[in-house]
Every structure is written in structure tokens, then in C-alpha cells.
Amino acid sequence: MKKYLKKVLFILVFLLLIIGITYLYLGYAPKPLPPKLAANIQASTIKVGNLERSYLFYIPKNLPANAPLILVFHASMQDGQAMRVSTVYEFERLADKENFVVVYPNGYKNNWNDCRKTASYPAKTMNIDDKAFVSSLIEKFSSEYKIDTKRVFATGYSNGGHLAFRLAMEMPDKIAAVAAIAASLPTPSNNDCEELNQPIPVMIINGTKDPINPYNGGEVTLYGFGSRGTVLSSSKSAEYFAKAYKAVDQPKMSTLPNQEQRDLTKVLRYEYQIGNPTQTKVVLYAVENGGHVVPQPFYNAPKILGQTSQDINAPLEIWNFFAQQLPH
DSSP: OHHHHHHHHHHHHHHHHHHHHHIIIIIOOOOOOOOOOSSOEEEEEEEETTEEEEEEEEOOTTOOTTOOEEEEEOOTTOOHHHHHHHTTTHHHHHHHHHTOEEEEEOOBTTBOOOSBTTOOSHHHHTTOOHHHHHHHHHHHHHHHHOOOTTSEEEEEETHHHHHHHHHHHHOTTTOSEEEEESOOOBOGGGBOSOOOOSOOOEEEEEETTOSSSOTTOEEOOBTTBSOOOEEOOHHHHHHHHHHHTTOOSOOEEEEOOOOOTTOOOEEEEEEEOOSOTTSOOEEEEEEETBOSSOOOTTOOOOGGGOBOOSSOOHHHHHHHHHHTSOOO
């Protein structure tokens, strides 16, 4: 009996060791240190219908009137604080330099009510009014901090990127431009959002080896579980928004410089030529060999999500894209 118990104990310890090693290799990534900022991150809540919604926000020191506002939406199972880590606090650093307000809203039970009809997470099944949440935040920061309501931008990662698509399609009167990371538009059969009713500037940043959101289109799953239904390819998603500007030509392609020899990714930039050449309206970044991550050179996401490219600083590219958009 003792020999049997020892054998069972040995097997359990061995399995725990294997699980631990696997987690350290695939699931663990040391968090980046918070930077020294001119001001402090703040937390608050706002009543939206019958719900108390929460959010983090950053106001640069000596913020001028009529500053832009950027809403940054986290991924599924994250929150605003996790999104700060995923973007390596870069939006706050840029806010100090460029004078804009950053808001990190928190999703209902860590999810957003995006356009994917078949998704089964609580925000979707309960039809949480995230658009009303966004509208309330815009009104609050307009009233209290005098932000420029014509320069309100939205960006998001994964589920947050899908919410950004919803805002682009259904709230182009309140959102001046959007940027989506690791997200593609749902296929028509999986899309319960309204059709795009006016052109809006859109940036998409997707990895070609994304294990969750397939770059070339298909079913979105969490490693085979929790299907979110099917999505279009990344290029078809970009074309959808380009066609709203009546763009018919093939996009202009360029390659970003390689910043690190050991980085096995390559970033291709597809820009749709629309009107004024100094104002990019629709652009797709294809991160070859990139995973389901926010690409940037300061932090490597857990390996289970795929490779993190160091050839592109996504938050910086997003801000530069937003900054060139003229007010309506």
C-alpha cells in the first residue's frame, strides 16, 4: 500500500512539475515596469442605465482645452489595467507628449458586446449597451475636461477591437476614427451590427499566425473552445471600410524596417489610396508570423499567444493615424 501511495504521489508531483514548466514557457511573461508619468492614473465609475460601469483614465498635467480623447478597449477576460500592460503604458506616455486624454473602460464581466452574433459571453447574451457607456464617457469628459468631441477615437485589442468595429459602423457621428488589433469583421451570417452608414478612418493590425483570430478568415475560438463564429479575412475587413470611401484600386504595399535580427516577424503595410494623400483613411498592417498580441518593441506577450513583433510600435502607429485625421 505504501509503495502504491508513493507511486501515486510521484506521478502527481511529476504532473505538477510538467504543468508548471509548461506554464512558465507558454503562459508567463514578466510584466513591464510602469513608467514615470507626469500625472497619475485614476479610477472612476459612471451610471449607465441600471449598471454602474467602471473605467481608468489618464489626464496629462496642464491639459489644454479641446484635447483629443482616446478610448482603449481591452480584450476578453481582461480589464483596463491589463490593457495598460498589453500596450506597455504607451498611450499614457504619448498622452504626456501629445496632450490627449486616455480612457480605459472596463467591460461587463470582462467582455464587450461586439458585432459577433454567435458569441456566448455575458456582455453579448445580456445585450449590454456598451454604446451607451461610450456615449456617457464622451459626455462626461466633454463636460469636465473640455475634450474636443470631434476628435474622439477608439482602439481595442481582440474583443475590444471588435467593439471598435461596432463603434465605427454604428457611431461614426461620435467616433472620428478607430483602430483594431487582433480582430477582423464578422462574416455577414455572424454579424448583427448595422451596415456602415458613412465612411470612417480605420486601421487594422493583425498577425498572420494569430491562433485565435485567423488572419485569412474562418472560425474564432479560444484554442478550440468557446467559438465566436466566423470572421472575414483581414484584407476583406480592410476592403469593407475602404469601399465606403469608394476606393477601388489595390492598396499600396510597403515593408517596415526590421528592428531586431532575432525577430522572425515582418510587417507589411497596406494603404488604400483615398483622396488627400496626407490623410490615410484605411490601412492594414499584416504582421507576418505575428500572434494574437499588441505588437510593440518593449514587452513580449506570453508565448501561447504567438510571437510579438518588435518591428512596429502599435500604440504609436495608432496615435499617428488618429492625429492626422481632421475634425469632421
